[in-house]
Amino acid sequence: MLEHSRLHDGGLSGVQCSSRLDTISVVQHWLMKSEPDVYGFATLWNAPQRIGGWEGVRNYQARNYMMQMRVGDGVLFYHSACKVPGVAGIASVVREAYPDTVQFDPDSAYFDPKSPPSQPRWMQVDIQAVQPLRLVTLEMLRADPLLTGLLTLRRGNRLSVTPVLAAHYQRILELGEQAVSG
DNA sequence: GCCAACGTTGGC
DNA sequence: GCCAACGTTGGC
Numbered sequence: 001m002l003e004h005s006r007l008h009d010g011g012l013s014g015v016q017c018s019s020r021l022d023t024i025s026v027v028q029h030w031l032m033k034s035e036p037d038v039y040g041f042a043t044l045w046n047a048p049q050r051i052g053g054w055e056g057v058r059n060y061q062a063r064n065y066m067m068q069m070r071v072g073d074g075v076l077f078y079h080s081a082c083k084v085p086g087v088a089g090i091a092s093v094v095r096e097a098y099p100d101t102v103q104f105d106p107d108s109a110y111f112d113p114k115s116p117p118s119q120p121r122w123m124q125v126d127i128q129a130v131q132p133l134r135l136v137t138l139e140m141l142r143a144d145p146l147l148t149g150l151l152t153l154r155r156g157n158r159l160s161v162t163p164v165l166a167a168h169y170q171r172i173l174e175l176g177e178q179a180v181s182g
Numbered sequence: 183g184c185c186a187a188c189g190t191t192g193g194c
Numbered sequence: 195g196c197c198a199a200c201g202t203t204g205g206c
Contacts, residue, residue, distance in 0.1 A: 033192090059201075081192050138193080156199040158191045 028073045029169035031152055033080040033160040041077045041088035041132060050129040055100045056110040062161035066125050067097045074169055075127050086137035087172055095126035133176025146171045
């Protein structure tokens with residue numbers, strides 16, 4: 001089992017590093033958006049081994065976040081551009097960043113002629129569905145004072161991959177499970 | 183390196 | 195379908 005030394009780029013740069021930090025594994029959390037009409041949580045849930053490749057990201061910031069992902073990181077699977085947007089389930093990272101498989105394919109909608117196979121521009125990760133949630137709607141997210149600061153709630157935020165604080169991740173999980181039992 | 187034009191995202 | 199917000203492109 002690999003262990004990783006890594007820091008979020010979200011303001012931890014001032015943290016003192018002990019010499020043992022490189023043996024500490026820190027689970028990170030992320031939110032990833034997908035249009036359910038194209039690829040929803042159910043699609044991932046029904047895929048072989050419940051694993052799917054997150055290809056097609058064509059935004060550098062989102063790509064850079066994916067490159068920070070490590071096996072075991074938690075993922076909130078968010079449904080966007082649909083009737084009721086919200087977090088539909090959780091997944092986890094099962095394969096770390098590798099060259100996006102469709103960027104070289106001229107027949108793919110995600111083809112990027114400016115990305116030579118010798119120097120791939122776009123990366124993807126693989127994620128595995130862990131658990132469906134009762135939809136935690138955008139409205140619920142906005143209404144919860146504990147979720148203040150969640151990047152997805154920021155006005156005008158279109159990033160399809162964003163880091164999520166552990167506390168926010170836990171809270172959203174709670175909301176999704178609470179809805180099921182309640 | 184500026185910035186206008188254009189394309190895309192995504193809530194509403 | 196509208197439109198605000200934001201990223202990218204390309205002329206200069």
